[in-house]
Amino acid sequence: MNLQASSVHAIGGAPMVAPRTRFQRHLVRAKAEPSEKSVEIMRKFSEQYARRSGTYFCVDKGVTSVVIKGLADHKDSLGAPLCPCRHYDDKAAEASQGFWNCPCVPMRERKECHCMLFLTPDNDFAGDEQTISLEEIKESTGKM
Numbered sequence: 001m002n003l004q005a006s007s008v009h010a011i012g013g014a015p016m017v018a019p020r021t022r023f024q025r026h027l028v029r030a031k032a033e034p035s036e037k038s039v040e041i042m043r044k045f046s047e048q049y050a051r052r053s054g055t056y057f058c059v060d061k062g063v064t065s066v067v068i069k070g071l072a073d074h075k076d077s078l079g080a081p082l083c084p085c086r087h088y089d090d091k092a093a094e095a096s097q098g099f100w101n102c103p104c105v106p107m108r109e110r111k112e113c114h115c116m117l118f119l120t121p122d123n124d125f126a127g128d129e130q131t132i133s134l135e136e137i138k139e140s141t142g143k144m
């Protein structure tokens, strides 16, 4: 089941709903803390890719932070930044297949990021920033 896709559609139809999805909140609770090194790698990647793709971080940087930490956690545990906003029966197999390694194929081909990490300017939740500091990530997600 694709939890994130359904929650994003719900968000798209009701902009007053907070953009942090149920699945992202679950992700914060359920995951072990990723290494600071991997968080930094994924933070830099996210800034660079936002600039390169002409996309922006969410107006709520907490959303951005949670996704970056989820990517970092997968980088630690799987060796690849598998998208953290999906359910997988076999994470290792998905990571080696590559379709959902960030930036995933839907993002590369159509600028579709269902995690709300990379938002096109026309998205209701797009902010105007393409940078996020390690401190912002720490502050908005608690310990690291």
Ligand code: SF4
Residues within 6 Å of the ligand: 067, 082, 083, 084, 085, 100, 101, 102, 103, 104, 105, 107, 112, 113, 114, 115, 116, 117, 118
């Ligand atoms: S670009 Fe794709 S893999 Fe990366 S966070 Fe967004 S949906 Fe997930």
